[in-house]
Amino acid sequence: MNMSPFPHSTKILAILIASSITMISCATPPPACGGPTTNDLHAAVNQVKNELEFNGCEAYFDRFYDDLLRIAEGDPGAANKQLFSEFLVWSADEGILSQRQAKDYYNRYFNVKFMTMQGDYNNCSHTCPARGRIMRDMERELSDKERGLMKVSLDNDGYYRADELYQEIELVLEATCAACSAGQR
Amino acid sequence: MTLSSGSARARKITGAFAPKITGAFAPKITGAFSNHSYVYAVCLTLVATLIPVLQANANTPTIRLFPTTVVEDLKQTSSVAQEMENGLQEVIGRLDQQQQLYNESKCDGAEGDPGCQRLAKQIGATYLDMLGIMEERLPDMEHTVNNTRLSLEKRLRSELGNKMTSWTLQETLLGGNPPNDASAPSPTMRGRSGMRLSERFQQYYKLVASSSSQSDQSLAVLASDIYLDMEETSELIARTREEIARATLIEQLNQSFGTITPEMMEVVGGVKSILFGDDESNTRVAGPPPASIEQAYRSPLEQ
Numbered sequence: 001m002n003m004s005p006f007p008h009s010t011k012i013l014a015i016l017i018a019s020s021i022t023m024i025s026c027a028t029p030p031p032a033c034g035g036p037t038t039n040d041l042h043a044a045v046n047q048v049k050n051e052l053e054f055n056g057c058e059a060y061f062d063r064f065y066d067d068l069l070r071i072a073e074g075d076p077g078a079a080n081k082q083l084f085s086e087f088l089v090w091s092a093d094e095g096i097l098s099q100r101q102a103k104d105y106y107n108r109y110f111n112v113k114f115m116t117m118q119g120d121y122n123n124c125s126h127t128c129p130a131r132g133r134i135m136r137d138m139e140r141e142l143s144d145k146e147r148g149l150m151k152v153s154l155d156n157d158g159y160y161r162a163d164e165l166y167q168e169i170e171l172v173l174e175a176t177c178a179a180c181s182a183g184q185r
Numbered sequence: 186m187t188l189s190s191g192s193a194r195a196r197k198i199t200g201a202f203a204p205k206i207t208g209a210f211a212p213k214i215t216g217a218f219s220n221h222s223y224v225y226a227v228c229l230t231l232v233a234t235l236i237p238v239l240q241a242n243a244n245t246p247t248i249r250l251f252p253t254t255v256v257e258d259l260k261q262t263s264s265v266a267q268e269m270e271n272g273l274q275e276v277i278g279r280l281d282q283q284q285q286l287y288n289e290s291k292c293d294g295a296e297g298d299p300g301c302q303r304l305a306k307q308i309g310a311t312y313l314d315m316l317g318i319m320e321e322r323l324p325d326m327e328h329t330v331n332n333t334r335l336s337l338e339k340r341l342r343s344e345l346g347n348k349m350t351s352w353t354l355q356e357t358l359l360g361g362n363p364p365n366d367a368s369a370p371s372p373t374m375r376g377r378s379g380m381r382l383s384e385r386f387q388q389y390y391k392l393v394a395s396s397s398s399q400s401d402q403s404l405a406v407l408a409s410d411i412y413l414d415m416e417e418t419s420e421l422i423a424r425t426r427e428e429i430a431r432a433t434l435i436e437q438l439n440q441s442f443g444t445i446t447p448e449m450m451e452v453v454g455g456v457k458s459i460l461f462g463d464d465e466s467n468t469r470v471a472g473p474p475p476a477s478i479e480q481a482y483r484s485p486l487e488q
Contacts, residue, residue, distance in 0.1 A: 182338050
């Protein structure tokens with residue numbers, strides 16, 4: 001004889017609902033804006049693109065870029081340069097970055113020229129008064145170039161040229177700024 | 186001095202070529218074929234050929250860092266330095282011999298010995314000779330070094346300081362081509378000790394005198410290098426001149442006692458290393474191999 005106040009079908013339904021709730025609460029969905037979870041650069045770029053395009057993670061662009069560089073360091077090669085360029089062009093096309101930001105991100109890591117040396121005014125009036133800061137910024141940029149050119153793209157020659165350029169700029173600015181300040185005396 | 190603008194340069198070239206083309210080719214072609222479309226085709230081809238040349242020239246502004254005056258100043262500095270070295274070489278050689286004799290006679294610690302006192306006085310007298318020669322020659326040296334420094338200073342300020350932005354300066358230094366050509370003289374960097382003063386200036390002179398064959402990027406580095414070197418040399422000469430009077434007075438006093446001071450040997454050592462070079466500092470650590478900016482891939486984002 002059935003002593004239970006509930007009918008058998010109700011019991012089964014209750015068990016099903018409870019187990020579903022348990023299963024849903026145990027499953028861990030991927031954290032939003034968590035960045036790439038793979039060490040394959042192509043796949044990582046696609047993951048980042050998805051995060052940026054569909055999950056509203058634009059604010060994390062810096063971290064994603066750094067993650068991609070780290071993944072690329074694990075599998076360096078000349079082709080990586082193109083992959084990063086295409087990713088940045090895509091980011092600019094999608095409106096995640098401005099054209100200028102995309103250029104800065106690319107050139108800072110993958111070009112010999114120093115973005116720190118951008119300026120519209122003459123050296124005596126603009127560069128010389130800030131020479132110390134400019135040289136410090138260039139030093140930081142040189143270490144980014146070491147990462148982008150040498151560790152990610154295996155472009156050792158490019159990095160050596162950037163290093164040489166850094167030294168030449170240091171020398172020429174020292175002389176030019178000394179000449180500029182002598183002219184003011 | 187001018188930083189010839191690209192367009193000005195392009196205009197100059199167009200002017201030089203245009204009459205030749207019209208005068209030499211046009212009548213012949215027209216006469217032989219009487220075909221205007223053929224003439225246009227030839228003209229178009231010529232224009233198409235010339236445009237890249239003009240553009241290439243337009244992209245490479247020339248900087249004038251070494252006018253004739255600077256080249257002459259360098260030559261003059263080299264010969265003045267040589268005169269001073271020649272004058273000092275004999276007296277420094279004599280000092281070395283006397284010092285050697287003093288050491289071999291074990292005079293260190295035996296200052297009371299009359300023989301040692303006599304030797305010490307001789308060394309002091311030679312030292313005074315050296316100071317005298319320097320006092321006599323240094324003003325000339327100072328004058329020529331300062332002339333070169335001031336000419337270069339003016340050029341650097343005008344060509345690199347006032348006419349260029351940091352970006353154009355960087356592009357000038359980077360140049361249009363990768364510096365892979367092993368035959369091209371590489372820019373001289375600072376720290377050329379280990380070389381006679383006159384040789385150093387002679388080398389600068391040679392580099393500058395052949396400057397027409399050098400690219401702008403090497404010239405900017407070379408001019409900066411020479412200027413900074415001149416600045417240091419100039420300061421050193423001024424300090425040395427101030428010191429000579431003091432050192433002469435002290436040595437004249439020492440003559441009455443016949444002693445050799447450590448300062449005296451230090452001064453002689455310093456003069457030797459400045460004038461005749463310091464071999465120890467000549468060893469250079471190998472740098473990285475010449476770099477190339479030739480890249481398989483060129484991004485559309487590249488600047």
